Amino acid sequence: MEPSGAVVRFDEVGFSYPAPGGGHGPEILRGMSLALDDGSFTWLVGPSGAGKTSALRLMHAALRPTRGEVAVLGVTIGTAARRALPVLRRKIGVVHQDLRLLPHLSTFDNVALPLRLARRSEARVAQEVTEMLTWIGLEHRASARPEELSGGEQQRAAIARAVVSRPALLLADEPTGNVDAAQARRLLALFAEMNRLGTTIVIATHSEDLVGRFPAPMMRLERGRILGHGA
Amino acid sequence: MSNRSGRDPLGLRRAMSDRLLQALIAAMALLACLGFAAARGVDALGERWRLGAEAAVTIQVPDPTRTRIALALGVLATLPEVADANPVDPERLAELLRPWLGEQPNLTLPGVIEVQLRNLDADVALIGDRVAEAVPGAVTEAHGLWVGRLAALAAAVQGVAYAALLLVGLIAVAVVAVATRAALAARQESVAVLHQLGATDREIAGRFARRAMVLAVCGGVVGVVVAVPAFFLLARLAQPFGAEVTAESLAGLPWGSLPWRDIATVPLIAGAIGWVTAQSVVRVWLARMP
Numbered sequence: 001m002e003p004s005g006a007v008v009r010f011d012e013v014g015f016s017y018p019a020p021g022g023g024h025g026p027e028i029l030r031g032m033s034l035a036l037d038d039g040s041f042t043w044l045v046g047p048s049g050a051g052k053t054s055a056l057r058l059m060h061a062a063l064r065p066t067r068g069e070v071a072v073l074g075v076t077i078g079t080a081a082r083r084a085l086p087v088l089r090r091k092i093g094v095v096h097q098d099l100r101l102l103p104h105l106s107t108f109d110n111v112a113l114p115l116r117l118a119r120r121s122e123a124r125v126a127q128e129v130t131e132m133l134t135w136i137g138l139e140h141r142a143s144a145r146p147e148e149l150s151g152g153e154q155q156r157a158a159i160a161r162a163v164v165s166r167p168a169l170l171l172a173d174e175p176t177g178n179v180d181a182a183q184a185r186r187l188l189a190l191f192a193e194m195n196r197l198g199t200t201i202v203i204a205t206h207s208e209d210l211v212g213r214f215p216a217p218m219m220r221l222e223r224g225r226i227l228g229h230g231a
Numbered sequence: 232m233s234n235r236s237g238r239d240p241l242g243l244r245r246a247m248s249d250r251l252l253q254a255l256i257a258a259m260a261l262l263a264c265l266g267f268a269a270a271r272g273v274d275a276l277g278e279r280w281r282l283g284a285e286a287a288v289t290i291q292v293p294d295p296t297r298t299r300i301a302l303a304l305g306v307l308a309t310l311p312e313v314a315d316a317n318p319v320d321p322e323r324l325a326e327l328l329r330p331w332l333g334e335q336p337n338l339t340l341p342g343v344i345e346v347q348l349r350n351l352d353a354d355v356a357l358i359g360d361r362v363a364e365a366v367p368g369a370v371t372e373a374h375g376l377w378v379g380r381l382a383a384l385a386a387a388v389q390g391v392a393y394a395a396l397l398l399v400g401l402i403a404v405a406v407v408a409v410a411t412r413a414a415l416a417a418r419q420e421s422v423a424v425l426h427q428l429g430a431t432d433r434e435i436a437g438r439f440a441r442r443a444m445v446l447a448v449c450g451g452v453v454g455v456v457v458a459v460p461a462f463f464l465l466a467r468l469a470q471p472f473g474a475e476v477t478a479e480s481l482a483g484l485p486w487g488s489l490p491w492r493d494i495a496t497v498p499l500i501a502g503a504i505g506w507v508t509a510q511s512v513v514r515v516w517l518a519r520m521p
């Protein structure tokens with residue numbers, strides 16, 4: 001299925017959310033085609049409501065396309081058996097726009113989730129999570145619950161959870177939304193480091209400001225269509 | 232570090248700690264125990280009645296000459312339904328009838344044959360016809376019929392008890408389903424996050440199922456403990472009908488007459504209902520996500 005090197009491939013992808021009264025709503029992704037190479041770094045930019053979040057959700061199999069074909073890490077999302085998707089999801093790190101930390105778990109346990117799902121031993125979980133928290137500067141907040149963290153700390157915890165299992169593909173949706181310029185720069189450096197270590201990265205943002213700080217291929221999305229590629 | 236919450240990433244100990252669920256399961260376990268006790272108790276009574284009824288067929292032979300009695304016994308011996316047939320000793324018969332008839336030396340009593348059937352369903356009328364063919368005037372009576380009817384009533388009561396057990400089971404399923412749905416609703420976002428992180432349906436449903444099972448087993452045990460005094464009461468009421476249980480009584484209580492196996496299975500069945508119901512509710516819920 002998977003041709004040379006593309007980690008993510010969209011072929012004339014259309015998507016519409018189910019309408020409240022049944023059937024399909026308006027198409028919010030319209031004939032999207034793209035191919036992201038292994039180890040690439042891509043900015044997905046566009047105004048609010050353009051469809052960035054929906055495109056990322058297709059990439060981590062939270063949605064299935066209503067037309068066209070989405071292939072991620074060799075799995076065709078539209079036709080894959082449902083039981084094949086968890087394995088795929090474990091290879092993808094996701095930073096949600098709304099973070100989605102589990103409110104009743106400590107920072108440590110939130111970051112440990114992907115490792116425990118992968119059934120790593122508790123000794124390895126302890127080691128890798130502590131390493132991760134140190135790298136991202138949250139080691140002193142390990143036992144705090146999300147509500148006790150600042151916006152920036154929550155953002156970093158969400159990123160730590162997304163990358164702790166060294167995913168092949170990292171999808172981040174407005175990952176600097178809650179932080180100041182200095183924090184944003186630090187997070188960006190972190191993504192750059194991940195990318196250098198081989199992770200394919202897609203970051204969706206509506207902030208051209210952020211894009212200016214790290215030159216990389218850019219995909220511009222407007223009203224569900226890709227308007228252009230650039231750098 | 233915080234291993235305990237690591238094992239409960241959905242916080243189900245709080246979302247599904249529901250004392251109400253446990254209390255309801257306990258109440259239903261109690262009902263189930265009573266249902267079992269009723270079914271088993273009636274079963275024991277019905278069994279005794281059936282045993283009594285087997286000896287309940289008699290044949291009266293007027294003009295009871297030796298040959299006529301022998302003829303009747305000969306016919307009975309050829310019938311497969313008949314387990315045993317014995318003439319009642321005339322002396323004993325006279326003894327039995329004296330309270331009703333007084334001393335009447337001149338009265339000729341009919342000969343009486345007691346017939347034991349192999350089972351109660353045997354066609355008594357057919358037996359009567361066969362004997363009457365061979366021995367004119369012989370009358371067959373199945374005065375054990377009312378006992379048979381009691382046994383039928385016992386069977387009906389037993390059927391009702393089992394129907395009640397089934398109903399209790401179905402209500403338990405409904406109660407667990409409602410509790411699981413409530414916990415799912417409370418943890419909807421966390422479930423979605425686990426799903427997105429690549430947790431399988433089996434892993435997610437398993438967490439709810441284990442929680443539901445623990446709660447149901449605990450509720451079941453509580454219900455059983457509460458049920459035991461009720462059992463003793465029932466057992467004591469049934470004692471005069473059942474006989475023989477006193478031999479096993481311990482400290483004056485008829486321990487041996489209680490359906491311990493059924494009682495022990497109640498918490499296990501409750502646990503199984505909890506596990507299976509929670510599994511299916513969560514899996515149906517998850518099936519909505521790709």
Ligand SMILES: Nc1ncnc2c1ncn2[C@@H]1O[C@H](COP(=O)(O)OP(=O)(O)O)[C@@H](O)[C@H]1O
Binds near residue numbers: 050053
């Ligand atoms: N769950 C949903 N149900 C229905 N419509 C949605 C849903 N999520 C997003 N949309 C609509 O889809 C369009 C694209 O949204 P989104 O993908 O979130 O864009 P972006 O991330 O670029 O802001 C918007 O018009 C939005 O209203």
Ligand SMILES: [Mg+2]
Binds near residue numbers: 049052053054097173
């Ligand atoms: Mg968005």
